[in-house]
Amino acid sequence: xxxxxxxxxxxxxxxxxxxxxxxxxxxxxxxxxxxxxxxxxxxxxxxxxxxxxxxxxxxxxxxxxxxxxxxxxxxxxxxxxxxxxxxxxxxxxxxxxxxxxxxxxxxxxxxxxxxxxxxxxxxxxxxxxxxxxxxxxxxxxxxxxxxxxxxxxxxxxxxxxxxxxxxxxxxxxxxxxxxxxxxxxxxxxxxxxxxxxxxxxxxxxxxxxxxxxxxxxxxxx
Amino acid sequence: xxxxxxxxxxxxxxxxxxxxxxxxxxxxxxxxxxxxxxxxxxxxxxxxxxxxxxxxxxxxxxxxxxxxxxxxxxxxxxxxxxxxxxxxxxxxxxxxxxxxxxxxxxxxxxxxxxxxxxxxxxxxxxxxxxxxxxxxxxxxxxxxxxxxxxxxxxxxxxxxxxxxxxxxxxxxxxxxxxxxxxxxxxxxxxxxxxxxxxxxxxxxxxxxxxxxxxxxxxxxxxxxxxxxxxxxxxxxxxxxxxxxxxxxxxxxxxxxxxxxxxxxxxxxxxxxxxxxxxxxxxxxxxxxxxxxxxxxxxxxxxxxxxxxxxxxxxxxxxxxxxxxxxxxxxxxxxxxxxxxxxxxxxxxxxxxxxxxxxxxxxxxxxxxxxxxxxxxxxxxxxxxxxxxxxxxxxxxxxxxxxxxxxxxxxxxxxxxxxxxxxxxxxxxxxxxxxxxxxxxxxxxxxxxxxxxxxxxxxxxxxxxxxxxxxxxxxxxxxxxxxxxxxxxxxxxxxxxxxxxxxxxxxxxxxxxxxxxxxxxxxxxxxxxxxxxxxxxxxxxxxxxxxxxxxxxxxxxxxxxxxxxxxxxxxx
Numbered sequence: 001x002x003x004x005x006x007x008x009x010x011x012x013x014x015x016x017x018x019x020x021x022x023x024x025x026x027x028x029x030x031x032x033x034x035x036x037x038x039x040x041x042x043x044x045x046x047x048x049x050x051x052x053x054x055x056x057x058x059x060x061x062x063x064x065x066x067x068x069x070x071x072x073x074x075x076x077x078x079x080x081x082x083x084x085x086x087x088x089x090x091x092x093x094x095x096x097x098x099x100x101x102x103x104x105x106x107x108x109x110x111x112x113x114x115x116x117x118x119x120x121x122x123x124x125x126x127x128x129x130x131x132x133x134x135x136x137x138x139x140x141x142x143x144x145x146x147x148x149x150x151x152x153x154x155x156x157x158x159x160x161x162x163x164x165x166x167x168x169x170x171x172x173x174x175x176x177x178x179x180x181x182x183x184x185x186x187x188x189x190x191x192x193x194x195x196x197x198x199x200x201x202x203x204x205x206x207x208x209x210x211x212x213x214x215x216x217x218x219x220x221x
Numbered sequence: 222x223x224x225x226x227x228x229x230x231x232x233x234x235x236x237x238x239x240x241x242x243x244x245x246x247x248x249x250x251x252x253x254x255x256x257x258x259x260x261x262x263x264x265x266x267x268x269x270x271x272x273x274x275x276x277x278x279x280x281x282x283x284x285x286x287x288x289x290x291x292x293x294x295x296x297x298x299x300x301x302x303x304x305x306x307x308x309x310x311x312x313x314x315x316x317x318x319x320x321x322x323x324x325x326x327x328x329x330x331x332x333x334x335x336x337x338x339x340x341x342x343x344x345x346x347x348x349x350x351x352x353x354x355x356x357x358x359x360x361x362x363x364x365x366x367x368x369x370x371x372x373x374x375x376x377x378x379x380x381x382x383x384x385x386x387x388x389x390x391x392x393x394x395x396x397x398x399x400x401x402x403x404x405x406x407x408x409x410x411x412x413x414x415x416x417x418x419x420x421x422x423x424x425x426x427x428x429x430x431x432x433x434x435x436x437x438x439x440x441x442x443x444x445x446x447x448x449x450x451x452x453x454x455x456x457x458x459x460x461x462x463x464x465x466x467x468x469x470x471x472x473x474x475x476x477x478x479x480x481x482x483x484x485x486x487x488x489x490x491x492x493x494x495x496x497x498x499x500x501x502x503x504x505x506x507x508x509x510x511x512x513x514x515x516x517x518x519x520x521x522x523x524x525x526x527x528x529x530x531x532x533x534x535x536x537x538x539x540x541x542x543x544x545x546x547x548x549x550x551x552x553x554x555x556x557x558x559x560x561x562x563x564x565x566x567x568x569x570x571x572x573x574x575x576x577x578x579x580x581x582x583x584x585x586x587x588x589x590x591x592x593x594x595x596x597x598x599x600x601x602x603x604x605x606x607x608x609x610x611x612x613x614x615x616x617x618x619x620x621x622x623x624x625x626x627x628x629x630x631x632x633x634x635x636x637x638x639x640x641x642x643x644x645x646x647x648x649x650x651x652x653x654x655x656x657x658x659x660x661x662x663x664x665x666x667x668x669x670x671x672x673x674x675x676x677x678x679x680x681x682x683x684x685x686x687x688x689x690x691x692x693x694x695x696x697x698x699x700x701x702x703x704x705x706x707x708x709x710x711x712x713x714x715x716x717x718x719x720x721x722x723x724x725x726x727x728x729x730x731x732x733x734x735x736x737x738x739x740x741x742x743x744x745x746x747x748x749x750x751x752x753x754x755x756x757x758x759x760x761x762x763x764x765x766x767x768x769x770x771x772x773x774x775x776x777x778x779x780x781x782x783x784x785x786x787x788x789x790x791x792x
Binding site: 011013093115136 | 267268276277330334359360363367368371374382467468469553716717721723
């Protein structure tokens with residue numbers, strides 16, 4: 001299949017503004033966007049920056065936006081015309097690479113609860129089986145950051161809100177820690193329940209059901 | 222051409238313990254070292270807090286949980302699978318601490334999949350195990366990674382992502398740290414530390430077809446060899462029998478072993494022959510994984526594969542309950558079967574194609590029961606270390622190794638660091654290494670690109686050091702590898718010149734290490750003139766305990782050559 005990739009290019013340290021560069025390449029049908037990006041990098045433009053590690057649907061590092069839809073580059077199949085951009089609403093380091101550390105550090109700073117170690121009650125092994133099932137679902141997250149980029153609240157309030165990933169982590173911490181605090185409630189209540197996070201999640205983690213609702217319930221008692 | 226330009230400045234970092242690698246073993250060791258009061262820095266090539274091969278794994282690990290099981294039974298299984306090449310002390314430690322190692326995760330705030338610990342859920346058919354002892358986590362390896370990742374944050378581990386370590390640094394033969402290159406900024410980073418722990422994982426990416434992530438280029442073996450450490454069993458590479466053959470982005474990913482498809486599954490070549498009748502007349506498709514891998518590889522190599530160079534798997538004769546179970550325990554593979562071969566194949570109503578694939582590496586840097594190597598200041602843990610698994614790894618034991626030895630390595634490294642002073646690296650060595658790298662990165666030398674050299678290595682390894690080897694092939698291949706090292710790599714040319722996110726530079730560093738690791742595997746494979754465990758050669762197809770009950774040990778000679786010696790096995 002002949003495919004045309006129009007790729008976002010931007011180095012904040014060197015360019016005044018972003019631009020797009022187009023490449024036409026031949027790929028086998030059924031190949032992935034990641035394979036196409038690698039071909040562009042190897043054969044046409046080695047200055048293209050993009051992220052990947054496993055290349056096989058597990059590590060979550062290759063998330064990008066293709067034709068305005070966020071996805072994992074190693075999962076998304078190529079189409080004849082593709083506009084490839086970094087995940088929206090997140091700080092760009094270069095081209096398709098976003099600043100993960102900044103995103104993750106913001107979450108840890110706003111939710112200091114996430115830095116606390118599990119309490120004694122947990123170590124005593126008192127966890128009910130429903131919680132285990134929920135925890136298993138929550139920890140299927142790939143940490144690809146697609147949910148963070150999809151969240152409309154985070155788009156406006158990136159310095160005050162921890163976003164869907166933050167809420168996911170809080171829910172996990174709450175399940176094993178069981179502590180209830182005002183901090184949790186304040187952070188959770190910024191979520192408007194729009195559902196954009198789990199709509200775009202490649203792992204289909206049910207944020208509203210498993211994370212946010214459970215946090216609100218635990219915070220109540 | 223030598224680069225004699227300006228001196229490049231580098232940033233310095235110090236720590237008690239430096240861990241090179243970003244998988245499960247690194248994380249377990251970091252947490253253990255922190256609990257003993259050391260300050261710990263992890264340096265990883267990726268951004269995931271815990272990634273490496275651990276994040277790719279199916280999540281099965283071993284533990285002595287069943288009431289009628291004992292560590293001694295597990296130990297015997299480990300030694301039998303390893304064909305007695307294992308270091309018995311290490312195998313004993315693995316067996317005795319398997320349960321403790323897994324439960325340790327709870328101390329780090331990781332919630333085990335309780336249903337997985339239920340004896341009713343343990344799988345017995347894990348090949349080579351005399352007792353049911355597999356703990357299967359529904360989240361697979363990803364679950365362990367996220368649990369440990371959270372623990373790294375909570376315990377104040379200094380985690381540094383997207384850095385490729387180029388070389389271990391020494392001072393009077395003691396390892397004192399490492400030189401790294403930041404992928405994000407292009408800066409050189411000097412890590413000066415009291416203890417260096419190699420946890421850099423396996424070498425799947427030196428093979429064309431592998432289940433491993435693309436960054437598992439076997440860096441650690443080469444770096445350890447370079448500073449004079451001893452390596453063992455470098456010929457022992459584990460292959461899985463059935464993996465996806467296409468498309469490129471799915472090539473090598475595990476489908477599963479025959480037993481998962483039930484007793485009715487059959488394998489065919491393009492001539493319609495049920496060839497397993499030849500390779501194992503008694504057990505046929507239910508032979509050991511390595512025998513089936515060998516069979517599949519041979520059928521394809523000898524021209525009896527399909528036009529896609531694959532073998533055919535026919536799962537049509539099966540019990541509906543077996544299919545249901547597979548769909549529940551392997552939803553990921555089921556959806557990939559559908560994606561690659563279509564709905565009917567995913568429902569086992571139609572045959573599909575497969576190829577064998579590299580998966581794990583049993584050999585590595587020699588360690589003692591404290592995870593110390595033969596070089597002062599250098600420890601090793603996880604897949605980069607050798608001796609635990611011998612000639613063939615038991616299913617599930619790789620994750621067990623992470624939990625058990627990761628814990629030990631962290632403790633011992635931390636305790637060691639309390640007894641020594643921080644010694645700086647030799648400035649001249651650092652400058653020379655940076656000069657060399659700058660030369661590679663910036664001088665147009667008219668040769669191949671890093672990715673081209675990588676492909677060449679991967680093809681040589683797959684074609685000649687796979688599940689089936691022979692003398693002619695190996696000799697030619699070793700010459701081919703040496704030619705890449707002597708004729709191609711000195712003229713490596715990069716076409717990207719930015720500092721920021723220059724992937725080609727990371728690849729240039731990787732290929733320089735990959736070639737050394739590949740040559741070590743090649744030398745060891747040529748040297749062992751028998752077949753044992755995962756090492757099989759057509760010119761010496763039989764196990765020969767009389768002459769070969771010994772380990773191959775590799776070390777760097779005075780002129781940089783590969784010195785091979787042998788260590789008798791004591792039973």
